[in-house]
Amino acid sequence: MNLWEFIISHWDEVVDQTSQHLKLTVISMALASFIGVFIGVLITRVEKIASVTLGFVGVIQTIPSLALLGFLLPLVGIGTTPAIIALFLYALLPIVRNTYTGIKEIDASVKEASIGMGMTRRQLLRYVELPLAFPIILAGIRTSAVINVGVATLCALIAAGGLGEFIFRGISLNNTSMILAGALPASLLAIFLDGVLGLIQRYYRRKETWVGMLGISIILLAGNGFTSASKDTKLVAGFNSEFIERADGYIGLDSLYDLPFEIKEMEIALMYRALHEGDVDIIDGFSTDGRVQAFDLSLLADDKGYFPPYYAIPLVNGQTLQEYPELINCFDLIANQMSDSLMSALNYEIDYNQRPLNGVANEFLKSLNIYANENAGSSDTPDIIIGSKAFTENFLLAHIFSQLIENKTGLKTRLQLGFGGTKLVFDALRLGEIDIYPEYTGTAYLVLLNKQPNEIDDFNDPQQVLASTTASLKSEYGIEVMSPLGFNNTFALMMRKTHADSLKIYSISQLSDYLRRE
Amino acid sequence: MSGVSLEIKPSETVVLLGPSGCGKTTLLKLINRLIEPDSGVIEIDGRSNLSTAPHTLRRKIGYVIQDVGLLPHLNIEQNISLVNQIDQHPLKKDRLIELVQFTGLSTKLLSKHPSQLSGGQQQRVGIARALANDPSLILMDEPFSALDNITRNQLQDDFLRIPALKEKTIVLVTHDVQEAFKLGDRIALLNQGQIQQFGSPFELLTHPINDFVRSFLNKDRLALFLQNHKIDNRTIEELINDESIGQEEKHTILTRALSSLYL
Numbered sequence: 045m046n047l048w049e050f051i052i053s054h055w056d057e058v059v060d061q062t063s064q065h066l067k068l069t070v071i072s073m074a075l076a077s078f079i080g081v082f083i084g085v086l087i088t089r090v091e092k093i094a095s096v097t098l099g100f101v102g103v104i105q106t107i108p109s110l111a112l113l114g115f116l117l118p119l120v121g122i123g124t125t126p127a128i129i130a131l132f133l134y135a136l137l138p139i140v141r142n143t144y145t146g147i148k149e150i151d152a153s154v155k156e157a158s159i160g161m162g163m164t165r166r167q168l169l170r171y172v173e174l175p176l177a178f179p180i181i182l183a184g185i186r187t188s189a190v191i192n193v194g195v196a197t198l199c200a201l202i203a204a205g206g207l208g209e210f211i212f213r214g215i216s217l218n219n220t221s222m223i224l225a226g227a228l229p230a231s232l233l234a235i236f237l238d239g240v241l242g243l244i245q246r247y248y249r250r251k252e253t254w255v256g257m258l259g260i261s262i263i264l265l266a267g268n269g270f271t272s273a274s275k276d277t278k279l280v281a282g283f284n285s286e287f288i289e290r291a292d293g294y295i296g297l298d299s300l301y302d303l304p305f306e307i308k309e310m311e312i313a314l315m316y317r318a319l320h321e322g323d324v325d326i327i328d329g330f331s332t333d334g335r336v337q338a339f340d341l342s343l344l345a346d347d348k349g350y351f352p353p354y355y356a357i358p359l360v361n362g363q364t365l366q367e368y369p370e371l372i373n374c375f376d377l378i379a380n381q382m383s384d385s386l387m388s389a390l391n392y393e394i395d396y397n398q399r400p401l402n403g404v405a406n407e408f409l410k411s412l413n414i415y416a417n418e419n420a421g422s423s424d425t426p427d428i429i430i431g432s433k434a435f436t437e438n439f440l441l442a443h444i445f446s447q448l449i450e451n452k453t454g455l456k457t458r459l460q461l462g463f464g465g466t467k468l469v470f471d472a473l474r475l476g477e478i479d480i481y482p483e484y485t486g487t488a489y490l491v492l493l494n495k496q497p498n499e500i501d502d503f504n505d506p507q508q509v510l511a512s513t514t515a516s517l518k519s520e521y522g523i524e525v526m527s528p529l530g531f532n533n534t535f536a537l538m539m540r541k542t543h544a545d546s547l548k549i550y551s552i553s554q555l556s557d558y559l560r561r562e
Numbered sequence: 563m564s565g566v567s568l569e570i571k572p573s574e575t576v577v578l579l580g581p582s583g584c585g586k587t588t589l590l591k592l593i594n595r596l597i598e599p600d601s602g603v604i605e606i607d608g609r610s611n612l613s614t615a616p617h618t619l620r621r622k623i624g625y626v627i628q629d630v631g632l633l634p635h636l637n638i639e640q641n642i643s644l645v646n647q648i649d650q651h652p653l654k655k656d657r658l659i660e661l662v663q664f665t666g667l668s669t670k671l672l673s674k675h676p677s678q679l680s681g682g683q684q685q686r687v688g689i690a691r692a693l694a695n696d697p698s699l700i701l702m703d704e705p706f707s708a709l710d711n712i713t714r715n716q717l718q719d720d721f722l723r724i725p726a727l728k729e730k731t732i733v734l735v736t737h738d739v740q741e742a743f744k745l746g747d748r749i750a751l752l753n754q755g756q757i758q759q760f761g762s763p764f765e766l767l768t769h770p771i772n773d774f775v776r777s778f779l780n781k782d783r784l785a786l787f788l789q790n791h792k793i794d795n796r797t798i799e800e801l802i803n804d805e806s807i808g809q810e811e812k813h814t815i816l817t818r819a820l821s822s823l824y825l
Contacts, residue, residue, distance in 0.1 A: 157631025160596060160701075161645045161691070162621030171648065175635050249635075 047228075050221035057210075062229045064205035068196045069189065069237065070261075072128045076135035076192075077185055083136070084143025084181070085169065094144065101137045109134070109198045110311070117202065117314055121323040122282070127196070127204030134195050135188035142184025146177025182245045186238055193234040197226065200285065202318075203308030207233075209285060212311075215465035216286035218491055223467075278559055279305045282324035284312045286466065287535065291490045291497060292352055293328070297537075300350050301556045312435055316341070319540060326555070329538040332384055332531060334391025334436055342541040345551035351535050352497065353506040354484035355528040356382070356437075357513075358445060359470075362522035364428065364479040371428075371480075372526065374452045378444065379527030381412060387437065387531040394436050401436075405443035414451055421446035426458035431469050431478035434462040437533065441482035466491050474521055484533055488513045493520065506532070563588060563755040566602075572698070575732040577746030579739065581778070584752040586735045590701050593733065594623045606699065621649050624692030624700035624730070628708050630684045632676040638687055639672040645695045653694055661690040664724050682713035686720075693726055700727075702734040706741065718744055739782045743767075743790055751775055763790055768823065787823050 051058055083101075087094040107115075109130065116126040150173060158172045174181075200208025210226030213219070240260070247253040281303075287293040288309060297303065308324060315327045320339040329336060331343060358375055365371055382390075390408060393399045406418040421430065421443065430446050432438040439461055446457045460478055463469035470492055472478045489495050489509050493516045497503040500512050514525040537552055549555050563585045570576045578586035591597040593604055595616045604611045611619055632641045642661060643653035662669055665686040676684055685705060692700050706714045718741060721727060736742050742749050743763045750760040751774075758778075759771040767786055770776040779786065788799045796804075798819050802812055 151629075151631070151634075153627060153629035153631035154633060155631075156596070157625065157627055157688075158633070158644075160594060160620060160625035160627065160631075161648070162617045162619070163648050164617045167617075167648050171644070172633060176633070 047221045047224045051225050054210075054225060058225060058229060061205060061207045061209055061226070062233065065193070065196055065207045065230065065233060068124065068127055068131060068199055068204060068206055069192050069233070072131035072196075073135055073185070073189055073192055073237075075128070075132045076139055076188060079132075080136050080139030080184075080188075081143050081181060084140045085147065085173070087140075087144055088147045088173075089165075098141060098144065101140050104133045105137045109195050110201065110313070113198065113202050113311075114314055114317070117317055117323070118321055121321065122203045122308060122310060122314070122318050123323075124204050126202055127199035127206075131192055131196055131199070135192050138184040138187040138191075139181070140184075142187075143177060143181050146180030146184075147173045149180075150176045178248060179245055182241060182248070186241045186245070189237045189241060190234045193230055193237060197230055200309055201311030202314055203282060203310045203324075205309070209309055212465065213285040213289045215467045216284075216289075216491070218467040218470065218494070219289075222289075279325040279555075280308060280323075281305045281326040281328075282308045282310045282315050282318050283328045284315060285309055286491075287328040292350075292486060292535065297350055297552070300348055301552050302560065303552075303556055304559050319538065322540070325539060325543060327538050328535055330435075330437065330533050331536045332387040332391060332437060332533040334388065334393070334395030336538065337388065337392045338396035340541045341538045342544040342550070344537040344539065344544070344549065344555055346534075346536065347551040347553050349504050350552070352486040352489070352503050353509055353532050354486040354534045355506055355510060355532050356387075356441065356482055356484055356530075357488070357510070357528050358441075358480055358526040359473060359483045359488070359517070360524045360526060361473055361476055361479050362518070362524055363476065365524045368427065368453065368455060370453045371449065374449055375445075375526035377414065377452065378409075378412065378448060378529060380530040382408075382530045384531045384533075387533065390440060391436050394440060401439050401443045402447070405440055405447055408444060409447055409451070414448060416447035416451035418447070420450040421457050421459035423456035423458050425456060427455040428457045428479045429460050429477070430457055431463055431472055431481035432459075432461045433466065433469050433481070434464055438482055441529070445480055445482070473523065482529075485509045485513050485528070486534070488517060488525075493517065566755075566757055568750055568757060568760050570731060570733065572731055573729050575734060575745055575747045577742040577749045578733065578735045578752060579742040579746075579749050580737065580752035580758075582737060585755040586737075586752050587703055588755075589752070590703055590733060590735050593699075594620050594625060594701055621645060621695060622697050622699070624695070624697045626685075626688050626692045626700065626702040626705045628704040630676075630688040632684060632687060632691075634676050637673050637675050638667075638679070641676065641687060642691050642694050645691065649695065657694075661693055661726075664693070664726050665690040666720050680713075681709050682717060685709065685717060689721075689724075689727075693730075697730070699731045699733070702732060704735055704737070707736065707738065714741075721745060739779060739786065740789075743782075743786050751778060753778075767791075783823070787819070791819055791823070793819070 083097060087097050112130050112133065113126060116129055120126045120129065154172060158168055163171065196206050197208030197211050199206050200212055207226040207230045210222050214222030214226065244253055244257065283294055288307065294307065305326065310318060316329065316333070316335040316339055318324050319327045319341065329341065336343065360371060390404055393404050394401060402418050406416060409416050428449060430442045432442040442459055442461055446459055449455055449457050463472065466487060469481050473481055485506070486509065489512065493513065500508045502508055510528065517523040517525055537555065539549065544550065547558055549558055566589060578589055580586045588597055592599055593611065595611060633644070636644070639658065642658060646653040659669060662672065667683065667686050667690065671679065671683065679687065706717050709717065722745065734745060746763060748760065748762055749766055751758045751766060753774050759766055759775045766775060767779060767783065767790065770779065789797055791798055793801065793815065798815065801807060801815055
């Protein structure tokens with residue numbers, strides 16, 4: 045499906061996400077403009093706190109967006125509120141700094157004459173400082189607005205909506221049209237906002253400009269449905285973007301089990317905590333995730349056998365394997381050595397006991413009588429680069445691969461961890477930017493190869509999925525699949541254990557019954 | 563500054579003169595409280611200037627500075643009426659036009675912005691602005707120093723001619739001896755934070771009180787004398803340039819005059 049077709053077929057969603065995006069941006073920018081200008085003016089008055097304040101808002105700017113969202117999660121939960129707070133904080137620096145600079149740089153003689161003619165502090169601000177600094181202040185607001193539209197895409201990761209939904213779903217689903225359907229409107233939105241602010245900057249002395257602005261705001265507010273109609277449901281689910289769109293994700297699950305709940309879209313890394321904090325009631329977790337134990341979560345049984353198998357498999361770039369065929373023997377050493385419970389335990393060591401990844405990886409290899417160097421994977425001139433997606437288990441597997449390969453083959457390796465989605469890490473492998481990364485059969489089949497479940501006899505048979513995946517990856521992309529590691533990290537619906545116990549929900553069918561009960 | 567004491571009479575123009583760093587601008591700014599005194603009293607019409615709030619005080623005192631300080635985003639009309647606006651009693655249109663004419667400006671300039679005006683025009687606006695609220699006291703800090711010679715002379719001549727300025731009490735700061743003698747009714751010559759001599763231009767010229775005063779005026783002495791010393795209401799400069807007076811007579815006048823200067 046090309047971009048145009050995608051946009052037309054998803055038009056309602058495009059409009060919806062764009063207006064959510066606009067809403068996040070406009071509200072946070074309005075707050076940041078008022079408060080930023082206020083702070084900027086304040087620090088021209090109280091010089092002592094100026095450098096401290098500017099330093100502080102500067103530090104906020106350097107906090108990675110996802111870290112800030114993660115930090116806000118336990119404080120204000122998920123959704124629009126933390127998103128607006130984060131966007132507001134990011135927008136502050138350019139506005140505060142430009143306000144301060146704009147006022148400071150006003151010609152000293154103008155200030156002296158104004159004070160000399162008898163202006164009070166407030167009159168000086170109103171008649172002299174603000175009007176003269178206005179173009180510089182507005183330039184700061186424009187800078188903020190453009191950055192803000194970009195950062196707002198990340199808000200999709202905490203269920204605040206916006207165009208990030210398409211972008212992140214597209215990245216995890218290997219769907220370029222979907223990425224563009226989010227990225228293109230976001231760019232247009234940035235250009236649009238910058239243009240509107242540019243017009244204000246140019247014509248702010250005319251009354252018509254402000255009347256026009258007021259008009260536009262009213263139209264936007266009216267047209268955009270600021271009252272977001274949320275479904276009144278008993279339970280709230282937090283799903284990551286990939287799960288919502290995937291063939292083996294929510295849509296199929298819903299049609300098989302009938303699960304009428306409100307869905308909030310969020311980032312995998314934040315999902316477990318959001319469930320733990322009670323911001324959502326159900327998430328789509330991974331069965332071997334260490335946080336299941338750490339946060340005392342309960343897995344709901346997939347009693348109708350919906351989820352396909354997700355056996356962990358190392359994927360290797362074909363050319364790399366030709367060059368270093370010894371890798372096959374190497375991976376055979378850990379084939380089928382990891383059970384579901386072992387993997388959960390290893391993840392738990394890291395997520396809950398805060399043990400370092402390389403230490404846990406090293407201990408695992410020791411149990412197989414492989415005494416590897418714990419600090420492998422940091423070569424500057426690597427023979428092999430190992431990648432991973434951005435979650436604990438994938439990080440750990442990458443460390444295991446690296447230590448194993450260096451120990452058994454003497455090849456030098458380097459770790460390149462934390463790709464933000466299936467598409468990103470797979471493209472890197474395909475293009476030879478990385479040589480190896482850990483993947484899962486179900487994901488490879490549905491997302492990488494874009495195959496339908498009904499293309500093989502039994503989609504729930506691990507062997508059939510593995511065989512089909514291995515053959516297609518080799519023929520379509522020249523990518524080699526190594527022996528499975530042994531564990532099946534399937535998708536699973538999860539609830540807080542106490543919550544599940546109190547509602548007596550232990551399987552997805554029971555969940556469906558509960559949701560549909562009057 | 564210390565030990566400074568001087569009394570300025572109504573409608574008088576007093577020039578604070580001195581080398582840079584002598585305290586003349588400080589003294590000026592003490593009057594409208596742009597600088598607050600450590601000790602001492604400045605009374606205006608018998609009341610201490612510390613008894614009124616600074617902004618109220620300043621609205622009753624005109625203030626003209628070297629760089630004019632017009633607000634670049636307002637047009638000339640708005641600039642002139644700004645004091646009235648912040649004081650919340652609007653400037654009447656005929657008063658505005660009167661001010662503009664007084665200060666030798668064209669009413670066509672009213673809708674222009676400061677950047678469209680020449681330096682001389684800008685300072686005329688500055689003076690009009692200082693007059694707008696009809697204050698009885700006007701402070702001028704090097705008002706003509708940034709202008710070229712010809713423009714400066716024009717403005718100085720107009721300064722003496724503008725009727726509205728004549729009735730005002732004016733304190734004017736300058737480092738330019740010629741300007742001080744041209745504009746001042748009395749001159750306070752300052753050095754190192756103290757008044758060296760306070761008197762009429764002629765007094766300073768003919769009876770310098772100490773070496774500083776003498777040496778400060780020395781370079782300009784002759785020129786100042788020729789420009790300022792009057793015989794029958796005409797300056798010596800004018801007499802010498804008068805074609806109707808014979809050479810003999812001019813010689814007598816000069817000799818007599820110079821002897822009064824140097825003896």
